[in-house]
Structures are given as structure tokens and as C-alpha cells.
Amino acid sequence: MSALKIKKGATSHSAYNLRPNFSDVVERHTxxxxxxxxxxxxxxxxxxxxxxxxxxxxxxxxxxxxxxxxSRITIVTSGTPQVIEQIKAQLGRIVTVVEVHDLTVExxxxxxxxxxxxxxxxxDHRVEALRLADIFxxxxxxxTLESFIFEITGAPEKIDAFADLMRPLGLTEVARTGVxxxxxxx
Amino acid sequence: xxxxxxxxxxxDTVFGYPGGAVLPIYDEVFQQNSIKHILVRHEQxxxxxxxxxxxxxxxxxxxxxxxxxGATNAVTGLTDALMDSIPLVVLTGQVPTFMIxxxxxxxxxxxxxxxxxxxxNWLVKETDKLAGVIHEAFxxxxxxxxxxxxxxxxxxxxxxxxxxxxxxxxxxxxxxQLKGDLEAITxxxxxxxKAKRPIFYTGGGVINSGPGASQLLRELVEATGFPxxxxxxGLGCYPxxxxxxxxxxxxxxxxxxxMAMHDCDLMINIGARFDDxxxxxxxxxxxxxxxxxxxxxxxxxxxxxxxxIPIMGDVGHVLEDLLKVWKxxxxxxxxxxxxxxxKQIDExxxxxxxxxxxxxxxxxxxxxxxxxEALTKDHDRYICTEVGQHQMWAAQYLGFEDPNRWMTxxxxxxxxxxxxxxxxxxxxxxxxLVINVAGEASWLMNMQEMGTAMQYNLPVxxxxxxxxxxxxxxxxxxxxxxxxxSSSWSESLPDFVKLAEAFGAKGILCQDPxxxxxxxxxxxxxxxxxxxxxxxxxxxxxxxxxxxxKAHNEMIMGEVDTSTAIDAEGKVLV
Numbered sequence: 001m002s003a004l005k006i007k008k009g010a011t012s013h014s015a016y017n018l019r020p021n022f023s024d025v026v027e028r029h030t031x032x033x034x035x036x037x038x039x040x041x042x043x044x045x046x047x048x049x050x051x052x053x054x055x056x057x058x059x060x061x062x063x064x065x066x067x068x069x070x071s072r073i074t075i076v077t078s079g080t081p082q083v084i085e086q087i088k089a090q091l092g093r094i095v096t097v098v099e100v101h102d103l104t105v106e107x108x109x110x111x112x113x114x115x116x117x118x119x120x121x122x123x124d125h126r127v128e129a130l131r132l133a134d135i136f137x138x139x140x141x142x143x144t145l146e147s148f149i150f151e152i153t154g155a156p157e158k159i160d161a162f163a164d165l166m167r168p169l170g171l172t173e174v175a176r177t178g179v180x181x182x183x184x185x186x
Numbered sequence: 187x188x189x190x191x192x193x194x195x196x197x198d199t200v201f202g203y204p205g206g207a208v209l210p211i212y213d214e215v216f217q218q219n220s221i222k223h224i225l226v227r228h229e230q231x232x233x234x235x236x237x238x239x240x241x242x243x244x245x246x247x248x249x250x251x252x253x254x255x256g257a258t259n260a261v262t263g264l265t266d267a268l269m270d271s272i273p274l275v276v277l278t279g280q281v282p283t284f285m286i287x288x289x290x291x292x293x294x295x296x297x298x299x300x301x302x303x304x305x306x307n308w309l310v311k312e313t314d315k316l317a318g319v320i321h322e323a324f325x326x327x328x329x330x331x332x333x334x335x336x337x338x339x340x341x342x343x344x345x346x347x348x349x350x351x352x353x354x355x356x357x358x359x360x361x362x363q364l365k366g367d368l369e370a371i372t373x374x375x376x377x378x379x380k381a382k383r384p385i386f387y388t389g390g391g392v393i394n395s396g397p398g399a400s401q402l403l404r405e406l407v408e409a410t411g412f413p414x415x416x417x418x419x420g421l422g423c424y425p426x427x428x429x430x431x432x433x434x435x436x437x438x439x440x441x442x443x444x445m446a447m448h449d450c451d452l453m454i455n456i457g458a459r460f461d462d463x464x465x466x467x468x469x470x471x472x473x474x475x476x477x478x479x480x481x482x483x484x485x486x487x488x489x490x491x492x493x494x495i496p497i498m499g500d501v502g503h504v505l506e507d508l509l510k511v512w513k514x515x516x517x518x519x520x521x522x523x524x525x526x527x528x529k530q531i532d533e534x535x536x537x538x539x540x541x542x543x544x545x546x547x548x549x550x551x552x553x554x555x556x557x558x559e560a561l562t563k564d565h566d567r568y569i570c571t572e573v574g575q576h577q578m579w580a581a582q583y584l585g586f587e588d589p590n591r592w593m594t595x596x597x598x599x600x601x602x603x604x605x606x607x608x609x610x611x612x613x614x615x616x617x618x619l620v621i622n623v624a625g626e627a628s629w630l631m632n633m634q635e636m637g638t639a640m641q642y643n644l645p646v647x648x649x650x651x652x653x654x655x656x657x658x659x660x661x662x663x664x665x666x667x668x669x670x671x672s673s674s675w676s677e678s679l680p681d682f683v684k685l686a687e688a689f690g691a692k693g694i695l696c697q698d699p700x701x702x703x704x705x706x707x708x709x710x711x712x713x714x715x716x717x718x719x720x721x722x723x724x725x726x727x728x729x730x731x732x733x734x735x736k737a738h739n740e741m742i743m744g745e746v747d748t749s750t751a752i753d754a755e756g757k758v759l760v
Binding site: 036040043044047051082085086089090092093094095096098 | 297298301302305306307309326331359360483484485487488489492
């Protein structure tokens with residue numbers, strides 16, 4: 001019992017836990033957000049996620065329309081369906097956000113990520129790394145006598161799988177761009 | 187250029203405080219007569235005054251403050267305006283562009299600090315873009331769901347000359363949808379035709395949509411005969427004297443309003459946002475009803491409560507279409523069932539949840555407000571409040587007949603809001619009676635604005651219900667924390683009469699119920715600012731109340747045993 005006579009364990013309930021959960025299933029969604037490329041626009045988007053307690057699994061951004069000054073932000077996020085809906089509505093509320101698309105529900109889409117892996121090793125490990133890279137269609141973009149840098153493009157799962165294989169072979173450093181995604185068809 | 191842009195936007199009043207980084211703008215303000223500048227005594231006061239002005243006129247409030255501390259002092263007001271959807275345009279000075287990032291004197295990352303507490307903000311680094319940004323700022327502040335915006339202007343940009351862009355027809359990409367989806371509106375009409383226990387649950391969105399929306403709402407309520415309740419922010423959108431009015435709902439709302447919300451079979455939410463002060467515990471919120479929600483902000487829909495009929499659009503536009511569709515389908519309601527529903531509501535009403543007994547020689551705060559209501563209701567009256575028990579009592583005991591007559595800090599609950607807001611209201615309506623119903627603790631938070639009231643001879647009436655306590659904090663401590671009154675006693679209070687006199691204003695002390703009417707009349711008859719120190723019952727609690735973690739039908743009604751009213755889960759909530 002605390003000084004406030006609150007039953008033990010009761011304080012583990014934050015107010016947010018008392019919300020009804022329409023569905024408890026956490027889903028992973030890829031959002032494409034078209035924004036006016038103004039100073040601070042990325043801070044607005046990121047601030048929204050941190051301020052309201054949403055998750056960012058990955059985020060990429062670059063200007064895609066130089067004449068219209070439009071940037072495309074691709075965000076991979078996860079949450080219950082209600083949270084995902086809120087994220088989209090809240091993004092839509094930002095004045096400089098032009099469009100919000102949920103690629104996960106708007107038909108099929110293609111996701112790609114680029115990653116670079118530095119793998120250091122000698123002998124059999126080196127040969128094995130090279131062989132696996134070939135299977136994964138990763139390119140060698142730099143080489144020393146004791147290390148490679150591989151460049152690999154693919155869906156995030158493929159990159160995860162490649163990382164798992166490289167780890168025992170001397171993986172020392174990873175750089176990933178995050179997901180870029182486009183919907184299929186027109 | 188800045189002053190010209192403001193004039194083009196129809197601005198007549200600016201609330202502000204000068205400083206190094208805005209001197210060029212102040213120099214321009216000095217050399218013109220179209221815009222009146224009101225010198226406040228603290229930047230927070232400027233923003234609240236602009237909020238009061240905006241709320242009382244429907245126009246955006248304008249604020250001008252300097253960089254650094256000027257901007258950071260404005261943050262509370264910006265957050266308050268964001269929560270209550272009040273349109274504001276705040277101009278801040280900034281250190282010159284070439285010094286940004288160097289930790290210059292009075293430098294702060296104003297756009298960074300205010301990004302989460304404005305609807306949008308801009309740092310203008312090119313003079314040629316300045317006028318366009320200011321026009322866009324007014325457009326963003328007032329369209330869609332209104333809110334505060336901020337334009338940060340470095341000093342070198344203020345000094346430079348550039349090309350002025352006149353106010354154009356909006357070419358902005360920001361164009362929120364105003365019309366609601368007709369299919370959804372028709373679905374709602376069909377539900378209204380069948381409903382046995384319908385209720386309108388209205389909010390600040392009706393007021394923000396303009397007087398036309400309140401007019402349409404009144405027409406709809408009269409035509410259908412459905413009962414109507416409102417949130418704190420929506421008071422006045424339907425007249426308190428109207429016979430369909432069941433009173434405010436929510437944590438300190440009326441018993442009949444909350445019971446009706448709980449038991450209804452069709453809830454029509456118009457411009458309200460299912461705030462936690464309204465819903466009580468959400469999984470027991472109005473369990474048997476179909477819920478419709480009209481809101482201009484898509485993120486309000488399904489945020490807290492899942493609704494069955496979402497309608498995105500401006501309240502005024504949607505109500506117009508709703509009335510049209512309902513009329514064209516033959517003006518049908520389930521009149522017999524609704525009559526029965528009214529009988530049930532009248533039964534709840536007969537509980538008379540606001541009943542109090544004024545006895546003895548100590549003024550009950552409820553009595554003070556009931557007398558204030560009786561003596562002022564026929565005036566051209568605007569009411570502001572601070573935050574706390576007095577705010578809830580004012581909402582309960584004062585009647586609001588029209589929109590834009592009630593200025594209060596709802597979402598953020600900002601103590602210190604009311605006094606500067608009353609200054610803004612009085613600026614907008616110089617001839618009207620403007621009363622700020624306050625608690626002594628809230629009022630002290632922005633008491634420096636007495637200087638402003640005196641300087642501009644604004645006859646604002648500060649009606650302070652003085653219980654020498656942080657009343658609402660004390661009430662929660664009594665109910666929740668074993669009557670351990672930690673820091674909720676207002677110690678070392680000033681003598682309010684002497685304080686008023688120190689500023690050259692009038693002070694009135696009243697502590698006897700028998701003197702109250704005369705004292706209020708004295709306040710009303712004095713042409714100038716008045717501090718009315720009304721000493722009231724110190725341990726009065728604000729009831730009825732939905733305790734934290736409880737549902738609408740579990741209200742505490744009065745001086746009953748409250749020790750078991752709130753369980754452990756409820757205590758965690760605020």
C-alpha cells in the first residue's frame with residue numbers, strides 16, 4: 001500500500017490502458033506521405049509520432065518533385081487498427097501534408113530497402129560470405145584483403161535474412177536506408 | 187509591410203509587448219492609426235487577451251511579441267488556443283537571420299518550441315515572402331478547425347524592404363472540406379426518424395462554425411423536439427432558457443444531461459470531441475446508443491469513442507444539409523417515443539441536482555453566482571472564467587443565451603486565462619458588461635494585467651469567489667487523498683480591496699449574504715475596473731460530479747459519503 005492508499009499494482013494501469021481496444025492486433029503499415037518541402041516539415045511529422053506516442057519502425061525522406069517542392073516520406077509504423085487510423089488522420093491534419101496513403105491497405109505495393117554490410121574475415125569465412133552474397137544478389141562495392149562491403153537491395157525481410165547469415169561470418173557494420181515503397185499498377 | 191498585411195486582413199486590435207527584436211514593427215505601429223495596439227503586462231496575457239477577443243468576435247486574435255522570452259511566454263496561450271480551437275495569429279520577433287543559431291541575446295528556437303503548440307508556424311527568412319506568409323497565416327488560422335499560428339520574423343527581415351503581395355483569393359494548398367457526405371447525412375436522418383431516445387451533444391465546434399451554425403442548430407432542435415446538452419465549450423449555442431435544454435454534461439455536468447447521455451439510443455455529436463471530462467470511463471460510455479459525429483477534423487472521429495455515423499465537415503454546412511434532407515423526407519420523428527423520453531428526462535430533472543441551501547452568515551459560492559445571474563442576465567453580458575471550482579459553478583449557475591458570450595479555458599485548463607481574456611473581450615465590445623468569474627488563486631496568476639485594464643480604462647469586473655483555497659485541488663485531495671491538503675491553501679493572500687486601490691481601481695469586499703445584492707449592484711454601477719472580493723464558504727465542493735473512472739450514471743450528487751466513490755483505477759486518472 002502506498003501513501004495514497006492505492007492498491008498495489010493499480011498504478012501499473014496508466015489512463016491509456018483503460019481505453020477500449022477495438023482490436024488488440026498490432027499491424028505493420030507502410031504509409032506514403034507527400035509533403036511540401038518546407039523547413040521543419042520532417043520535424044512536424046516526427047514530432048507527431050513522438051508527441052502522441054506512436055511507433056516509427058523506419059522512415060525515409062527525399063524530395064521527389066523538384067519543381068513542385070514536394071517530398072515523399074515513407075513511414076513504416078505499427079499499431080492497432082485504431083492507432084493506425086489516428087496516425088493517418090493526424091498526419092492529414094498537418095498543414096504542409098498534401099496526401100497520406102496507406103500502402104498496406106490500398107492494394108498491392110512493392111517495398112524496397114537498400115543496405116550496406118561490412119563483413120570482415122579471412123579464409124573460409126570470406127569465401128562463404130562472397131558465395132552467400134552471390135545467392136542474395138548483393139554486390140561487392142568495396143574490398144580490402146580482410147573485408148568486404150556488400151550492397152544489397154530488397155524487401156526488409158530479405159535484408160534481415162542476409163544480416164542473419166552474415167553475422168557469424170564477421171559482420172561488423174550495417175547501414176540501412178529504411179523502406180521506400182510504391183503501390184503497384186496505375 | 188507587416189502592418190499593411192494586418193490592415194488588409196481587417197485587423198483592428200493587436201495585443202502585444204515590445205522588445206529588441208520587434209522594434210522595427212513597433213516603429214511602424216507607432217506611425218499609423220488603423221490598428222490599435224494594446225500593451226499588456228506579460229506576453230501570456232497578450233495571448234489570452236487575443237483568445238478572449240477572438241472568442242467574443244469570431245475573428246482571429248492577433249499578438250505581437252518579441253523573440254526569446256517574449257515567444258516562450260506566449261507558449262501557454264498558444265497551447266490553450268490549440269486545445270480550444272481558437273484562431274490566433276501570433277507574430278514574434280527573431281534575432282537577425284545571420285545570427286540565428288549563435289545563441290544570440292534573446293534568441294530561442296521559436297518555431298521549434300511552438301511547433302507542437304500551434305496549428306502551423308513559419309520562420310520567414312526572405313522579406314519578399316513576408317506578406318504572403320502573413321496572409322497564408324490568417325487563412326490557416328481561420329479555415330478548417332481553427333487554431334493558433336505563429337510567424338517568426340527575424341529583425342533584418344523587418345528592416346529590409348521587399349515587394350508587398352496583396353491579399354489574394356486563397357491559392358493555398360490548405361483547403362479543408364466543408365461539406366459533409368450526403369450519404370452519411372441521410373443515414374443520420376434515417377436514424378433520427380426512428381430514434382426513441384435521441385440527444386444532441388453539442389460542443390465548441392458549433393460556436394467556431396459561426397452564428398449561422400447556432401441558428402441552424404436551434405432550428406433543428408425546435409423542429410425535432412429532441413433534447414440538447416452541450417460541453418463546457420459549447421455553452422450558448424442553444425439558449426439556456428430554451429425548453430429543450432437539459433444543461434451542460436460532463437464531469438460536473440447536470441444529472442439529467444449525463445443520465446440522458448448514458449441511456450440514449452441515438453447520440454448526435456455536433457462539433458464536440460468526446461473529451462475525457464465528458465465521457466467518464468470510456469468503455470461504459472453510453473453503451474446502448476448509435477453514435478453520430480459531425481466534425482471538421484477527421485482526427486477527432488474515432489479517436490476516443492468509436493462512432494457509427496461519422497460525418498466530416500463544417501457544422502454549419504452539415505446542419506444545413508441535414509435540415510434539408512430531414513424536411514424533404516417529411517419531417518418525421520418518433521414523436522410518441524420521444525415524448526416518453528422527455529418524461530424520463532423530467533424525472534431526472536426533478537432530482538434538482540444543483541440545489542443548495544444558503545443559510546447562515548457565510549456566502550455559498552453557488553448563491554453568489556445565482557445572485558450574479560439574477561442581477562446581470564438582462565445586460566449585454568460576456569462572461570470569462572479562470573479554471574477550477576468557480577469555473578464549473580459559473581457554467582452551472584449562469585445562463586448563456588447566445589454564442590460567443592462565454593470565454594473559458596476548456597481543454598488546457600489554464601489558470602490565469604480569465605482576467606486577460608476579459609480584457610480582450612472588453613476591447614472587442616467596449617460598451618458591454620464583461621465579468622470574469624474567478625477564484626483567488628487563478629486570478630493572481632495574471633494579476634499584473636490590472637495595469638492594462640487601468641491604462642485603457644477597460645471596466646472589466648473581476649468577480650473573485652475567494653475561498654482561500656485552490657478549491658478544486660482541495661476537493662480532489664478530500665475525495666482522493668485522505669483529506670491531506672498538500673499545498674492547496676492560498677497562504678499570504680493580498681487584501682484585494684487595497685490591491686485594487688493600489689492600481690487606482692475600485693475594490694469591493696463582500697462577506698455577508700445579506701450585503702451581496704447591494705455589493706454586486708455597486709460593482710455594476712461603477713464605471714471602471716472592479717475587483718470584487720467575495721469571501722465564500724471555504725470547504726464547499728463542486729457537485730454533481732462523475733468521479734474518475736466512473737460512468738455517466740454513477741454521479742455523486744452532494745454531501746454524501748464520498749470515501750468509496752473512486753476506486754484505485756480511477757485515482758490514477760486526472
